[in-house]
Amino acid sequence: MDQMFFGRRAVLAGATGLAATGLAMPAVHAQATAGLKIGVIAVLTGPAAALGTHLRDGWMLGMKHLDNKLGGVVTESLVIDDELRPDVAVTKVRAALERDKVDVMVGVVFSNVLAAVMRPITENGTFLIGTNAGPSTFAGRGCNPNFFTTSYNNDQVHSVMGQAAQDAGYRRVFVMTPNYQAGRDAVAGFKSRFKGEVVDEVYVPLTQLDFSPELAKIAASRPDAIFTFMPGGLGVNLVRQYRQAGLANIPFLSTFTVDESTLPAQGEAAEGFLAASVWAPNMDNEQNRRFVHDFEGQFNYIPASYAAQSYDAAMLLNSAVGKVRGSLTDKDAFRAAIQAADFNSLRGNFKFGTNHYPVQDFWLCKVEKRADGKFQTATVKKVLENDVDPYAAECRMR
Template sequence: MAFQESGHKTGTSRRGLLLASGAGVLATPLAAPALHAQAAPIKVGVVAVQTGPQAALGTQLRDGWTMGLRHLNNQLGGRAVETLVIDDELRPDVAVTKVRAALERDRVDFVVGVVFSNILQAIMRPVTESGTFLISSNAGPSTFAGRGCSPFFFNTSYNNDQVHSVMGQAAQDLGYRRVFLMTPNYQAGRDAMAGFKSRFQGEVLDEVYVPLTQLDFSAELARIASLRPDAIFTFMPGGLGVNLVRQYRQAGLANIPFLSTFTVDEATLPAQGEAALGFYSGANWAPNMDNAQNTRFVRDFEAAFNYVPATYAAQSYDTAMLLDSAVRKVGGNLGDKNALRAAIAAADFTSVRGGFRFGANQYPVQDFWLCQVVRRPDGKFQTQTVRRVLEANVDPWAAQCRMPARI
């Protein structure tokens, strides 16, 4: 499978060079079963940040999708696939421009991916109002789980509130009574606060929101040291988490339990290293989950990319498997939107998480786990499950969704 980075010509296909949209192309072989010999490749736009300190998260998401296609012989439901990797640059305006180009010029059949909620919020209307299915494999803002739900929108990750509520419940179960909260100041950060507090019944000593670009946490760490909480809860994805974890350990605060979501995970652990050992996270998946599909995914992913997959990769892999099952159900015919929607909603695939199904709002109903950072025998760092905290959990916004029966 050949891969093109944005703006670098590695092949002769005119379609393959998408300089105007800033998209890369993941070109796949055009061979397919005889039944679909005349069918054009299915085009999928994968929105994944590839620029700046958060690029590691987008790389995980992109590589998870790539791994899924490799396991599917570079096909979805028997039809060849052409993937356009769209670097949103973590800028909503840029994301909208590039996604519109993918829809209007490149005529993608699906848009998938998206790491950050502010990017998903920006592209939601352009994609769904074009009659194109949008499948988020990471961002899960509350705004689209309830009254803002759409028949053209599916989510294969979670609603933001759910993952953070895991840590609220864990803090409650562990007997912590005084907790300090800190998240970035955007929708997912606000969802994180709400999710944690939905299950934590103790005292919140302070709620601190920081800019999404913040890298120096000295003022906040001094505040934590002065308050001496029983624990802290934080959601600091990507580069924010790398810096926070290092500075937290350096400040001598590691004796205060560190509860987090998307802060210590396989995307950030290579940079955090020993500074993150023993820190906790909440998740719907971890690399050590004991099922055949997950074992194959983790083994082959590490062999292909030489790093440990995170949830961004696992959920993106599941998205490829989901679409394969849906395209197969409709016999490769993407023209009947109601039939295709029903096929996606059926979720007739084997997830790396084990059990997987969609709720009424087309968000997953799934288990959530308390995880902890460990060092593996090979010296690499990863999270591993400690215990199941929530079982077959339905997100708190699902009841507000009034999903139409037909498109």
């Protein structure tokens, strides 16, 4: 999810805030002798800082597991707080490129920030590995030879819920999202695979706090299920009020509404609600078990997909730098090494399509209460396998 707004505040001013995470590692700005420099772009200011914190912490844990080396080369991570302000992000990115001479950029939570920094980074001849924002803009005709992403195309996750609703045999679904572009895109993604009746299509302001009128509409329309994309604080309020209104018997299908960023605030109100994702903490493979165990041990919270996708980016670059023996001067060779994606992803199946977006599996997940009383999402079933995003055919890179 690369849209607005999260209620859990993690006020971290930038690289200097790393000490607050409790992660024991060298200071990220101090290693002047580092062989490589990686710029890590994340929003670490304001209500959306929770997402950037997940992203940053996932990257830093990956680097700790790699002994702060990529492909055996000592590596310095320069954390850049984009402040969720495109103009600020461009200024800081240009400084990292021109003054700090970073070799690769990774990160970016929000699509508007990605759109702003794409040209300054890639036209400099620098590679950008996105770890969350995945707009269609750069998946189709705007695909870029110097841009890869370890997340997904934004449309795909919403379409997963459309397919899940279709597979479950639901005939009538109530749809509700915020009234801005991402909300309308979510509805389009859901409808691309759901072939039943949308009994109502409701758009609410991004400032919505009270969902009583909408909940009354849901109760009156008696749908087989609801689909909602309601990020951050909107999602926290909606989930709580949905449960309080006695509507939990109507299946709650969502994207970026119940996940490890919002569950600490939603708690039991979200139990049993459904989400779509490329990854969940309970995925049963060796590297994921280690990642989740060590992440919780270091940071004392359950990682969300933002963290997992950043960790994967560290492992991807470790493999790529190793393939070119630590030399990034041959851009074509380094690009081919990244494209090979020769690493074990936390999510299992992972490879890059021709547009440098992943070809991967998508899962239906459910919120569950763990033995320790904390809540997390857990996989229910695989909905899409080796899925190619819908814009890949428009990309002219071959």
